[in-house]
Amino acid sequence: MTRIDDNPAGGRSAVTVRGLVKHYGETKALDGVDLDVREGTVMGVLGPNGAGKTTLVRILSTLITPDAGEAVVAGYDVVRQPRQLRRVIGLTGQYASVDEKLPGWENLYLIGRLLDLSRKDARARADELLERFSLTEAARRPAGTYSGGMRRRLDLAASMIGRPAVLYLDEPTTGLDPRTRNEVWTEVKAMVGSGVTVLLTTQYMEEAEQLASELTVVDRGKVIAKGGIEELKARVGGRSLRVRPVDPLQLRPLADMLDELGITGLATTTVDNETGTLLVPILSDEQLTAVVGAVTARGITISSITTELPSLDEVFLSLTGHRASAPQDTTPADSLKEVAA
């Protein structure tokens, strides 16, 4: 018998989505999405705001029903077997979905009881997960007094109580400052190490690269690209080198020289006069070394050189030919407001 969740790449899929459609009036939140996530892997779903990422997660966690299409998670159909499905999933929402009025410990104990753990087991599990996510000290404080990072950690802990087979991370670091973002990434990596299958939605290429092994790029409710991270990165032009010569007058000659040498990636070098830097697309470490060598050979002094990942915008530009619609650039101050709201 052929099952919908037989993975084309072999083995069984933890998440299988076929032709998923969800419309809100005129808006096509999902417009025929296919997705396969192999057991024990991390699938990144990359896309701008309004691409349909959250709608996808909400359908896969049985919060809403699709208009058409099929989805099977850990062997359970999202429409026909929602209760069984809910036993094997964990959900971490875009905005930390913990009860702010309850202390951290009580949040976890409550979820444990709702997952049918005995009082004793629910207590033990709450203690264990608070310890695991370094929240023991804050266990008795209301979650509303936690910092953004602590809240996300509590949220992650809450989604792990039922030892889920599949974990949804819906934009786990949107609105966090870089330091806290790294903190959350470290936690997520540790969770992945324990064998859980993860579906991660994100607006950040960097986050996808850090956490996911495979990537599905969505735009306006449709899948526009899928594949391994390296493969997609190569398709969108890999990394960029940002080079800042000490003398801004060297910008133009340096750019021309690099393009003539032909050691850069698919795109040509761009001059950014505002910041006094060159953006050099590269595909490999060899190219990086070659660029540095060429600059040195020419005797140009540079004050800084950094590698940059393509931004979501650049990924979209090269995959779709249009810019990502309204990408959010959230500052830490904004994120506080979001969490408070």
Added chain:
Amino acid sequence: MSAHPSPTATLDEALRAAPSDTLTTPAAHLKGDTPISVRAHLRHTGALIRRNLLWIRQDPESMFDAILFPVIFTLLFVYVFGGSIGKSLGGGQDAYVQYVVPGLMAMMGMNMAQGVGTGFNQDFNSGVMDRFRSLPIGRGSVLFAKIAVELMRMLFATAVLMLVAVLVGYDVHRWDGLLASVGLSVVFGSALMWVFLTLGVTMKNAQSVQAMGFLVLMPLQFGSSIFAPTASMPGWLRNFTDYNPLSALADTARGLMEGGPVAHDLWVTLIWSVGLTAVMAPVAIHKFRTKS
């Protein structure tokens, strides 16, 4: 994984076993959905009641309305209107105290019910509700827990009311009648809570729920026999007050606490309570289940 997981130790193992089990057994793919047992429902509701009680411990100010409301209403009506309405009752302020206290008690359920909608709306729009809805619990549990805690608050408010009532001179004539009216008030109050829970789930924000509650409740409360006898009201208004379930509720409480006929009003109140619950509880649970 067993279809009816036993509540305690084995379940943890079941959860652990779930991935491999469900991923490799084709039978799991064909099985229908498993129902949630009554015991599980009770356990979930209990856990959520604990949550709502912890809210009160965390934020004791949320009990202010349950304290201030009965105090203010009792003092306001007894001292502002008591003298003049008392006269028409053939007595004075004392006569009015005996008249209005059963009415105020009947009203307590209604005022608490209004707050349920507002509070639940805020709760519903928070991220934690998504988490609850993604858990394998009967979704009615969230609503049952809310109602249970609000009924506790209502009983507390009723106790405050009786304390103030006695202080302003209320004479408890019949303790059994008093208890019976409290019971009736709980029944009617919980029926109304389903109405307001439905509003809380369907309306966009807490302000609209509050405004809506106010619009519905004001005419119902004041166009009833709660605060004043209806005898002196114009005919068209009396038609309204006579069919107003709050009049029936207040008159039943009055009959039970002060003596007098109750049978007819009691039936009217009970029919309204059962009718509202039978219609609105499924609606509220359905709306809660299907809201996106």
